[in-house]
Amino acid sequence: MEKTYIQDLHRHAGEEVQLQGWVSNIRSSGKVKFIVLRDGTGLVQGVMVKGQVPDSLIEKFETLTQESSLSIKGKVRKDDRAPGGFELDLTDIPHIYNIAHEYPITHKEHGIEFLADRRHLWLRSSRQHAIMRVRHRIIKTIRDFFDNRGFTLIDSPILTPAACEGTSTLFETDYFDLGKAYLSQSGQLYGEASAMAFGKIYCFGPTFRAEKSKTRRHLTEFWMVEPEVAFNDLEDDMDLAEEFLECIVQTVLQNCGPELKVLERDTTKLQNVKKPFPRITYDEAAKILHDKGLPFEWGSDLGGTDETVVSEQFDRPVMVHRYPSEVKAFYMKRDPQNPKLALAVDVLAPEGYGEIIGGSQREDDLDALLTRIKEQHLPESAFEWYLDLRRFGSVPHAGFGLGVERTVSWICGLEHVRETIPFPRMIYRLTP
RNA sequence: UCCGCGGUAGCUCAAUGGUGGAGCGUCCGGCUGUUAACCGGAAGGUUGUAGGUUCGAGCCCUACCCGCGGAGCCA
Known part of the structure; x- marks a missing residue:
């Protein structure tokens, strides 16, 4: 039959x-x-x-x-x-x-630890099923978005010789006779090289952070999509991020109604996610925080609470740009109008979900980049190939990274990113 | 690494320092339309671990283990 x-x-x-x-x-x-x-x-x-x-x-x-x-x-x-x-x-x-043995997950409530230990069975429940279907739709939309706009998918390596950004703690492993290798925390530097070859590219894969972060927004292994576009400046970068997020949210709304209903997601706040998004400077964000009476110091990065307070002022994602260069990565270009600022942008999701996109215009000047590398005591030899991109036909370029799990968490309205990935990896959980 | 909260039946949780219970799940029985079905009955416990205080500790104290949330860092 x-x-x-x-x-x-x-x-x-x-x-x-x-x-x-x-x-x-x-x-x-x-x-x-x-x-x-x-x-x-x-x-x-x-x-x-x-x-x-x-x-x-x-x-x-x-x-x-x-x-x-x-x-x-x-x-x-x-x-x-x-x-x-x-x-x-x-x-x-x-x-x-x-004939199944006595099944541990009943139709009553269970604690998070009990369910996490049985993640391989928990995936059968309708709630997890709905989340994974939304995740799938988001990933498909990401690929369609870039594929339809002439981007080429260029996957970056997962085993890398050194830190991409020099700040995060990385997972380390022995690599034959070549010493240590590290699990990639970002494909971005390779994305830049690829953009100089293909113009518009994106890489999409898992990334790894060995930071001992214990919050509802962190995993040690998570997925990130990182577009990089030659001849784009910061404004172009924000235009792209805005159109990208609108596309993701609206496509999920159109295709995942039943799933969002299972998750009891209030979709009215998602309906608002249409361009233009508000764009404010870091200075303006700092003013909002001061006006709200928060003890925020100019020069520091926005903390979790700060992000929530800023994003609560708007009914859709907000783009905060031009951060103090000290708190941002070495490869971000300085603002010609004010060298204390980096041409960086973070996109903060509404409803307290925080940073889902981080991006910037990249430093395209060889001497400026060399200065940054020396200032931050990064191993210059490891970046020789990256510096080559500034020696051979350097152009303005920009890109950003979107965290898939945080995006799924936001769109599904979840409490914790651990439910957004089939088998989450956290500091105290490597199984199942 | 630091701060806070927690750990009691298979699961979710009660229990004023004084005989450790309920709902669900399991097993047995009942019900001709159930929707996390319902009704009756039964089994099920070294209260995270090790000490201490007390006539008496699930409850108070100390240490440790494990988990959760937050900070820092970030997507």
Whole structure:
């Protein structure tokens, strides 16, 4: 018999179909038996009445447990009582693949630690299913966005010889006779090299930070997409980031309505995410914080609370640009109008979700870049190839990085980024 | 690394320093439309670990372990 999936049942009303999946729940009301089947595309309830089906079928039903795997056969019937609009009048259980042992995740509430230890099973729940579907849509939209605009995907290496930005703590590993290698914390420097070859590029892959960050916004392994465009300045960079974020949010809204409903996400605040986004300088952000009475010192980076307070002033993502150069990376270009400022931009998501994009116009002048490298005591030899980009046809260029997990967390309205990635890696969690 | 909160049945949580309970899950029974079904019954405990105070400690004290949240750092 042809394979049918639950999401397609509306096309088979009145027909007999066979489904394969797992028992999400079983219920019984005396002689009426119910199986709620999950097949990855949805849930559907199968019904049978003792006396109207063979006793052998009832006997099979009695052996089933939560998460047992099986195939069921039945006639599709439209039913207003069903959450999905359709039910199955069961005629057979052709095959039971496995009678599941006692399943640890029940339909009651569980603590986060208990669920995290069983992440491999937790992914089966409808909430996690919804989050992963939104994540998938976001990633697909990211790729489509750049692919449709003439960007070339250039993947950066994960094993790197030195720190990209020189600040973060990196994961270290032995690399044969060449000494130490480090897991990449950013593909950006390689992105710059690629932009000088292809004009418009993006790299998209996992990145690693060995910082002992313990917050709802941090993972040790996370995904980042980093576009880089030759001949773009900071304004162009912000234009791109703005259009990019609008596209992601609006595409998710158009395609993931059922998922956002499962997550009980209030989408009215997401509807607002349309360009233009407010653009304020770091100085203006500092003024907002002072006016709110926060103890903020000019020259320091925005903390988590600072970001929340600033973003609360706006109804959509806000772009904060021109940060003090001391708090930003060596490769960011200084503002010609004020050398104390870097041509950097952070995009802060609404509702307290904080920085989801960090970007800048890059330093394209060889001497200026050499000065920065010396000032920050970075190993010049490791950056020779990067300096070459300024020796051979240097041009203005800019780019940014978007953190996928923070974006998923924001769009889904989650408490913690650990739910946004199938198998999260955090300082105290390497399993499952 | 620092600060704060927590650890009791398989799970989620109660329990004034005085006999450790409930709901869910499991098992048994009942129910002809259940939606985290419901009703009745049963099993299920070295209260994170090690000390201490006390006639008596899940509760108070000390140390340690583990987790959660935050700071710093960042996406």
